[in-house]
Amino acid sequence: MQRKKIHMLILAGGLLGGLAFSTLSQAADPPAAAPAASAADAEKAAKEAAIKAAIAAPPADAAMLANTCAGCHGTNGVSGGPAMPSIAGMPAPYLKTIMADFKSGKRPSTIMGRIAKGYTEEETALISDFLSKTKWVAVTSHPNSQMATKVDAAKAKKGKKLVSDQKCGKCHEDDGLTQDEDTPRMAGQWVDYLIIKMHDLSNKHLKIPQPEKMQKAIEKLTVQELEDIAHFYASQR
Ligand code: HEC
């Protein structure tokens, strides 16, 4: 205890000594010290100006805002993870509706509700416009696609028949390639994500927004059939 105190005193003495020394040396050589101080001042002023400008700035530009989405949905909406949907090229009105539904809680979610709440309507519109101009890439050609469940040709074949029997193509035209104002593209989506989504959609208690006709059809499918359909859509380009 006693020794510690002494050490502290020596340390304090050293600091004070140092301060006194630097004050003395400044006093002894004022012209050299002056420009150094003003350069530091200028830097500080520039930093403050930048902070003020950032605070006063109008909504950040769309690409910057969409960067947050990239953290999970991949650069330009092309997802790098099998359970995370690709959202590239989705039509802006579809994105806006989805984000509004996540925000209001109408659309159940694990994370998106909280994320959507962080943006104003104008910011969501900017992000949606930006993402709608990005290009959809079939994730089966993504470098990370080996992480995903392999698209199984036999399952995809069964899925193709099911989709035809169930007339899913009435809305999901061209084997899921179509992307329009209210229908998402599914051709080339991650198979793991589609499997999860098909299971969720088949459970009407989750109340995921979807056309009644679709819900009625999916509800009757077996777990295996739901997965076959996921494999079919994922296998398309
Ligand atoms: C922390 C990770 C994360 C971030 C960041 C994130 N998302 Fe999501 N997103 C998810 C998850 C997970 C889902 C699936 C729904 C859920 O469980 O929340 C999802 C679902 C979606 C969907 C629905 C896709 C579909 O096919 O149904 C859209 C659209 C979407 N996100 C848009 C965005 C936009 C726009 C941003 C940026 C403002 C964003 N997300 C940021 C994780 C994220």
Ligand code: HEC
């Ligand atoms: C009446 C038109 C219609 C029919 C028929 C239909 N769908 Fe859909 N489907 C939609 C719409 C609209 C959405 C988007 C719902 C939303 O998220 O708001 C959707 C979404 C989906 C999704 C979610 C995709 C994603 O990325 O989130 C899957 C999977 C899906 N449909 C599969 C099917 C299957 C399988 C069938 C046939 C059994 C089918 N649909 C029949 C209109 C339809």
